[in-house]
Each structure stands twice: as structure tokens, then as C-alpha cells.
Amino acid sequence: MTAAEEATVASENGDESGETLELRNIVKTFQKPGQGQILVLDEVDLDVEAGAFISLLGPSGCGKTTLMNVVSGLIEPDGGTMRRGGRDVSPDDLSLGYIFQEPRLLNWKTVAGNIEFALEARDVPEAEWDERIERYLEMVNLADEGDNYPTRLSGGMKQRVAIARALATEPEIMLMDEPFSSLDEITARDLRQELLDIWNREEKTILFVTHDINEAVFLSDYIYMMNTDGEMFARRDIDIDRPRQYDDPDIAQREAELYKEFHEQVVD
Numbered sequence: 534m535t536a537a538e539e540a541t542v543a544s545e546n547g548d549e550s551g552e553t554l555e556l557r558n559i560v561k562t563f564q565k566p567g568q569g570q571i572l573v574l575d576e577v578d579l580d581v582e583a584g585a586f587i588s589l590l591g592p593s594g595c596g597k598t599t600l601m602n603v604v605s606g607l608i609e610p611d612g613g614t615m616r617r618g619g620r621d622v623s624p625d626d627l628s629l630g631y632i633f634q635e636p637r638l639l640n641w642k643t644v645a646g647n648i649e650f651a652l653e654a655r656d657v658p659e660a661e662w663d664e665r666i667e668r669y670l671e672m673v674n675l676a677d678e679g680d681n682y683p684t685r686l687s688g689g690m691k692q693r694v695a696i697a698r699a700l701a702t703e704p705e706i707m708l709m710d711e712p713f714s715s716l717d718e719i720t721a722r723d724l725r726q727e728l729l730d731i732w733n734r735e736e737k738t739i740l741f742v743t744h745d746i747n748e749a750v751f752l753s754d755y756i757y758m759m760n761t762d763g764e765m766f767a768r769r770d771i772d773i774d775r776p777r778q779y780d781d782p783d784i785a786q787r788e789a790e791l792y793k794e795f796h797e798q799v800v801d
């Protein structure tokens with residue numbers, strides 16, 4: 534494939550740059566009542582490679598969400614840089630979709646209305662709305678639910694709507710903060726599989742937060758591991774063939790290795 538053809542494919546997939554987003558020396562402190570200033574991100578480095586599935590893994594309260602919020606621009610870091618293709622970038626320069634632990638749908642709007650709301654906020658021309666709603670609801674297996682209201686959907690269906698809503702704005706990078714942690718394991722497994730199918734087909738870049746080691750190993754190309762001192766102490770590649778199976782012994786073995794590394798961090 535020529536460079537021009539590659540650029541066309543990248544552009545069609547919503548990945549305009551093909552370049553790695555590089556976070557360097559990100560520092561964030563918070564003022565906490567009774568505790569004074571706490572260091573939540575201690576000179577954290579993170580590479581978000583275009584087209585990769587990347588997980589941020591760490592115990593509760595270690596700063597995973599804070600780091601996602603820095604990438605998305607919801608919070609301003611105290612220090613550090615974000616660069617791509619040799620240039621400084623800000624969250625405003627990035628094409629991002631954010632999916633949270635709770636679906637955060639508007640209950641007074643239909644499923645389609647929720648997606649329209651996001652499309653309008655991103656200035657997507659109205660002429661494209663119907664096509665996008667149909668396409669992305671179909672992608673998450675909710676083609677018939679456009680006129681339904683969120684309160685009439687199960688937890689798993691609501692999270693599917695949240696995924697469709699984020700996809701519909703056609704972001705380059707999807708930020709997902711423990712999106713399946715409030716679901717039962719059977720539903721979560723189905724959704725992880727669907728997410729991988731979409732990621733594979735649409736060639737999205739996904740930055741995924743979890744404290745579930747098995748989930749991180751099953752999903753990811755590589756995993757960043759954080760400790761409760763605000764440090765990113767390791768980056769580990771997951772070289773297991775795809776499609777992956779939950780009962781693959783390689784997954785169990787990698788999970789055990791990563792667990793051991795976490796344990797050593799806590800004990801040391």
C-alpha cells in the first residue's frame with residue numbers, strides 16, 4: 534500500500550495522524566481536606582499508539598481517572614507535556630470520545646435523542662444524524678431501540694447506548710473508564726467481545742481504565758501499571774494471539790505474572 538493510500542485509510546478510520554500521543558512527566562496534585570497536598574500523578578509517562586488497545590491498570594484511588602481527565606482536558610495537570618508528531622498538543626487538538634462507568638444517559642430523551650444530543654454538541658451536520666444513529670446503534674446490536682427510553686433498558690443495553698453515542702461522534706481515541714465494572718460478568722463478557730469487534734473493524738485507538746487484571750489482559754495490546762504512589766511503574770506488552778478466549782491458559786498465566794508484579798510493588 535502506498536503512503537497516500539495509507540493516509541486515506543487512516544483518515545477514513547478517523548485516525549488522522551497515525552502518530553503516537555506521548556504524555557511525559559505528567560504531575561498532578563490535589564488539595565485534600567485533612568491531608569493537605571497529595572501527589573496523585575508523579576511524573577507519569579504514557580504512550581498512546583494509534584490503533585492500539587491500551588489499558589491503565591491499578592488499585593482504587595491510584596490516579597487512573599485523573600490521568601484520563603488530563604488527556605481529555607477535564608482537569609489541568611500541574612506539569613508535563615502532551616506531544617504528537619513532534620509537536621505539543623492540547624486536549625482540544627484531539628478527537629476524543631469518553632465513556633464512563635455509568636452510561637450517563639438523559640432519561641427524558643429517547644435513545645436516538647441521546648445520540649443526537651452528542652452529535653449536535655460536536656457540530657455534526659444534521660443531515661448526517663439519521664445515518665450515524667442507525668449505523669452505530671446497529672453496531673452495538675440495538676438497531677430497534679432508537680425510539681425507546683433509557684429507563685426501559687437493562688444496564689448492559691444502557692452501556693451499549695453510551696458506546697454508540699461515543700462512536701457516533703467518530704472520535705479518533707476512545708477513553709473508557711471502567712465501562713463494564715458495574716455490569717454482571719456475563720453481560721460484561723459479551724460487551725468486551727463486542728467492543729473488541731468494533732475496535733478491530735473501525736481501527737479505533739482505545740485507552741481503557743480498569744482495576745481488573747483479567748479484563749486488562751483479555752483486551753489489551755499493552756498495559757500500563759500504576760501504584761498508589763502515583764507512579765506508572767511498568768508497561769507490559771500482551772503478546773497473545775487474537776481473537777482471544779477467556780479460558781486460554783496464556784491469559785491466566787499473564788494475569789498471574791502481572792498480579793505478582795503488583796503484589797511486589799505493594800510489599801516492597
Ligand SMILES: Nc1ncnc2c1ncn2[C@@H]1O[C@H](COP(=O)(O)OP(=O)(O)OP(=O)(O)O)[C@@H](O)[C@H]1O
Pocket residue numbers: 563564565573591592593594595596597598599600744
Ligand atoms: N477533584 C479532586 N479533588 C481532590 N482530590 C481528588 C480529586 N479527584 C481525585 N482526587 C483524589 O485523587 C486520587 C486519585 O483519584 P482517581 O479517581 O484518579 O483514582 P482511580 O485510580 O481512578 O480510582 P478508582 O479505581 O477507585 O476509580 C484519590 O485519592 C482521589 O481522592
